[in-house]
Amino acid sequence: MLSWAREVTAGQEQQNSHKDLVELYCGNGNFTIALADNFRRVLATEISRTSVASANVNLEANGVTNAQIGRMSAEEFSQALKGEKAGRRVAEMGLDDYDFSTVLVDPPRAEFG
Numbered sequence: 001m002l003s004w005a006r007e008v009t010a011g012q013e014q015q016n017s018h019k020d021l022v023e024l025y026c027g028n029g030n031f032t033i034a035l036a037d038n039f040r041r042v043l044a045t046e047i048s049r050t051s052v053a054s055a056n057v058n059l060e061a062n063g064v065t066n067a068q069i070g071r072m073s074a075e076e077f078s079q080a081l082k083g084e085k086a087g088r089r090v091a092e093m094g095l096d097d098y099d100f101s102t103v104l105v106d107p108p109r110a111e112f113g
Contacts, residue, residue, distance in 0.1 A: 002034040009038040009102065019101030024074040029055035031104055032069070033062045042067035043098055045077045068093065074105070 026044035055069045070093050079085035
């Protein structure tokens, strides 16, 4: 899946090199790390504090410097993007500095027993 996502977004590399990716439900940053080279910047969001911490460790371990992880739900992010939500976490994201061309959504899946 990661290879496929890299290939699909790399096909638009010239176009995306000046554009940004927003990733919702980033978990520990697997897609974030795999796709960061194909975009100018990546803003990834995740609600779980543990996953955000893991994603930040993974970004550093993989030398990814053009990605930022924001602790925020997809709903909150949508509200922030529309200007309906403010606050410290929204301000830290600097949404006005992004030019999103691509959205990646990889929501958690329910486990079936």
